Amino acid sequence: MTVTESAPAKLTPTVRGIPLFGSALEMGRDPAAFLVRAYREHGPVFRMKLLGRTYTVIAGADAAEFMNSREGRECLRSKEFWQGMVDEYGSTRTLTGEDGESHKELRELMRRGYSRDAIKGRVPELLEITDRVLERDWRPGSAVPVVQGMQYLVTEQLGELLTGTAPREYVPDIRLLTLYVLNVLVTRQRPRILLQHPKYKKAKARVFELGDRMAADLRARAGQTPPEERNLVEDIMAAHLERPGVIPAEDLTLTLTGPYVAGLDTVANTTAAFVYAVLKHPEVLAQIRAEADALFGSGAPVTEDDVRRLPATRYALMETMRLYPVAVTLIRTAAKDFEFAGHTVRAGEMVYIGTCVPHFMEEYFAEPEKFDLTRYEKPRSEHLKPGAYSPYGRGPHTCLGKSFADAQMALSMARLFHRLDLELESPGYVLKTKTAPTPGPSMAFKVRVKGLRRKG
Template sequence: MTTDSVMRTPIVRGLPVVGNLLPMSKDPARFFVDGYREHGPVFRVRILGREHAVLAGPEAAEFMGTKEGRECLRSREFWHGLVDEYGATRTLSGEDGAGHKELRDIMRRGYSREAIADRLDEVVAITDRNIDRTWRPGATVPVLRAMQALVTDQLGELMTGASRPEYVDDVRRVTMYILNVLVTRQRPRLLLRDPRYRRAKARVAELSRLMIEDRSRPGAAARPAILLDDLLRANRENPRAMPDSDLMISVTGPYVAGLDTVANTIGAFVYAVLKHPDVHQRVRAEADQLFARPTLTERDLRGIPAIRGALMETMRLYPTAVVQMRTATRDFTFQGHRIAAGETLYIGTTVPHFLEEFYPDPYRFDIDRYEKPRAEHLQTGAYSPYGRGQHVCLGKTLADVQMLVTMARMFHRLDMRLPSPDYELATKVTPTPGPALSFTVTVDRHRAAG
């Protein structure tokens, strides 16, 4: 991936002062694709007077998975604000090297596919109660808000042993502030003084204490909560690796990691499927066949290629992690371009999602791209919805199952429609890209009972 000769790195043309801020803010995915098309796998951008290097395309995706990539890049700087705000010592996403591996090993089982594989009927039940509460016949539903409530409900019960709907708004508010102010830094730190945030933060701390206390009571183990159990075990047996100060941030980690990303993805899934009547018909037929069974097993999920293809195509066209932010740990050369130690980098691993050489007619929603013999996503560096490298999403297999079951259930139970047949999805970019809060659908009827 490196060469001895050093090339001059091109800079994307921009406006005075703001530089490339406006096009990056409007449509970040297209901005990085256009930059790659014009300049190749390495270029620079300017934002408010600061210059940053961009590594993009399949070259960058491959580099992230190499030993050199692991040694040259770190993520700590982008998460230290969160760690400091919550009085912790470290967090999984902000650790690199041996420390990251240690935390990953502690949490691996709780974020795995196995943690959810034998609980699919619970996922269905949680989805049903959210449908009955919010997605009533005749209702016009704000999709993103409804999905955030659903995902919070699911994560609470599946990963920590208890769903506490009275804390949903607090979890949602804290997660949005964390992502906007402390992680992506798209909003000023002054917002952390907002009384609404401070109240919500106190409530989330209360929720963490309740979950930990509840899990310590006799009989609590009868309710599955693999992640919480493993965190508490590590706290007892290896307090250096999981000190008391880090428990709260680790217990609520699933919400920060999964709330916005999963809600954005399944919200975009609803739009994309409703937008394409042929896909809608196929998805609904598979969902009806899936739930004709008295109970659901993981093996059953192998027989829903249209739903799986629709999910994969949604994650390709509507990625929630358009780029990954890293800091260069040392000087290195990538594709002939010199990167200096301490530089802030944008790693555009989802750029290949929109390249014709990987996906013919790349902006077309085509759910058959992923089945053999096409299998377009298996080309080297072509598909990175969960990131790349040592920080690839730990919960990606769990999230896949969670989203497949949730979407299958919703399209089995609901007849929905977009605001109009020609409606184009309104989107947002902060704190992560996805459907705008203004996106709604109308529920015409319930097709099946809960």
Template sequence: MARADRFEANPHWLPMQPARSLDHIPGEDGWMPILGTTLKLLADPPGYVRRMHAKYGPVYRHKSFGGRNVTLLGPDANELVLFDRDKIFSSEQGWGPMLNLLFPRGLMLMDFEKHRVHRRTLSVAFKPEPMKLYAEALNEGIRARVAQWSGKDFAFYPAIKELTLDLAATSFLGIPFGPEAAKINQAFVDMVQASIAVIRAPIPGTAMGRGVAGRKYLVEYFGEEVPKRRAGTAEDMFSQICRATHEDGTQLSVDEIVDHMNFLMMAAHDTITSSATSLMMLLGRNPEWQVRLREEMLGLGVNGEDLPYERLGDLVLTDYAFKESMRMMPPVPSIPRRAVKDFEFRGHKFPKGTFVGINTHFVHHMAEHWPEPDKFDPMRFSPEESRGRHKYAWAPFGGGAHMCLGLHFAYMQVKILAWHMLRTHHVDVAATSGVEWQAWPIPKPRDGLPVTLIDV
């Protein structure tokens, strides 16, 4: 499906711009009429961005996924696009060409006032009281799984992916892991893989065909559950969203709940899986930091095996290490938007309708903001080292109105995971483990990151 075809289902989207509207921006279209530079971009996204920056500077155009785009690089570009003081940039029309067939009308695909209203309504599921209940479920599930991993050699990425699904099933949906949860997992896997499919039409047998089929299954599953959850008193995230109300007292519609749950499950499942994997890989390569984190954890003097919700903030070094891992390997390496107004940046003028991308991975490795950017150094995030750094030099959770709603849930889950893995174990990672990563659609190690969990 060509990009223009997908605008028919979204009549409020801006029409496609004339092909020559970005001719004045330095860059290249590639030699393939439709694909343009798509294959180069998919093959090595970080390398492609570095080469384009070296050749054209912090502003360049390229042709990918069937249309012309511009990329803006640097913390100032991140701030312009993410903070979006003048409401120039549409998240819906930026992400839509990739996600509209799969995750339509999720929170990330809403803009401005509509986004504000829905974000406020959904925030009820992330307040302290429900977060405490999620923490209990996370402790129980992670503690049991780490006990199974103890003393074994295993591939960390598929193991943590399975665990995050189990945890999402209990915390988000309130269901135990089993055949039902396994079908949900496969549906989300298919949908995420379809988001970067080269063939954009849902043809049977293609990635997009499987993704659209996965969405159909989840729409039916969530839709049938909504009335039951509204009538109940369960405290899982799904049930709370089913009973949530807008500012005017009205409840979310069934379709709205289905779309929000589809998106929230995807966002929580894959991004936390990627982030936890990069953290454990980097700690495995820097074992002295495992020792420091273990000493911090044991120094809390907590009675019992679990990390209390109230003590999450005391894991300061763990917080720094997680932030550093997301600096080095952000779970969302690039963020698309579409300009709904004309704008200027670094002396260039862009017409409304321009597809705009920023690249957090590139900015996270800019030596002028991060000395020795390829070195794992969690102390970069101490107050002393952070002082004076550009606020948008680090943006793994986005920023502005679209700052990730579940970021505190992500911190909580990863801290509880680190607590159960590192207090009594050492994570051994071979030098050859996790060397190559697949960047799209969510970063993951091609070898699954083989590790050994050794008792200490």
């Protein structure tokens, strides 16, 4: 949504905040609610002050569509946002921080490894991992910290399916490193002095140890797997050995451990919020149990194609990602001066793109506060309105693993509710959330395992 060059630029309004903090406290409490309020008051372009800094925000369905446009690709870049993480790892580049041809090169290299093909023929393995983790960590009578439980589940699943190893013992280190790097170097919500903390340095050393272990193992068995059967990290190592300019040695730790970082907060936060939403809505719980029992109780082998037999689970996940998005905004740098909705954005400005603002607007989703699976069914299909639904981001950096994650989450959550009888700590419990480094349920959120519904 642009204006002609001859049209006079509008004066961009600034959201009123409080001295020193600006809008930081409101943004920190509930970024989605803040952005929707600011959009309603000021329109699709406004500025906000966060701890003494001023940022431009473009928001709404047109902003989401702008991200997908050629103009959006030319006007916005990702490099600066992720550069601090790249430097901290001693790397040259990372998939999320590259633009243009460099980004296309890395994306193409990792496309197959992150795609739904990575789960093809391996659903029994995915379910076996899920059963193993549930039996170990979700015991009848226990109160399970859900986000942590999901982090261990996701790490073992991604580890075995995408990398061939499940480093459970490194999960606390991966999570701590991710927490510090995102808070300090990416979103810049915390001071750099925190990187001197001994526990961070220890976690960083442990993750680099994991990266070295993975690299050594991959080198030792390089060439043994046919190209069409290689997993994600085998593709990465093959590229390093064959074309070291594409994946140089200094990029290996960041690239090889990337799947854990990508899934640890995003998938774990989404599935934890899903558990809360389903337990909060008994009618949804009944639907999910019924279709999961039908799928897993038949005795027939389950394949990746059977995800289509879980419509309630899939729609509940979609509704969870609408109401509890892990990427409320996308953050980019203006690559050049451009105009959006009549407002000028200057080259070099850091720009917040509120792609998830439409998630909470009745213009796109009827009764947006309501958890409603039918909104995704035909003919409603509210999520298909242009710019309305952006759970996996927008533009050239749209999540590469979204098709894999869709299948992974649907099958895992169906299995969870097939196997276990869960309940919230109290019927009136309202989910507490966090915003740093990524939005999601609080680490204190727990559910009680009442008992087993089915054996594995």
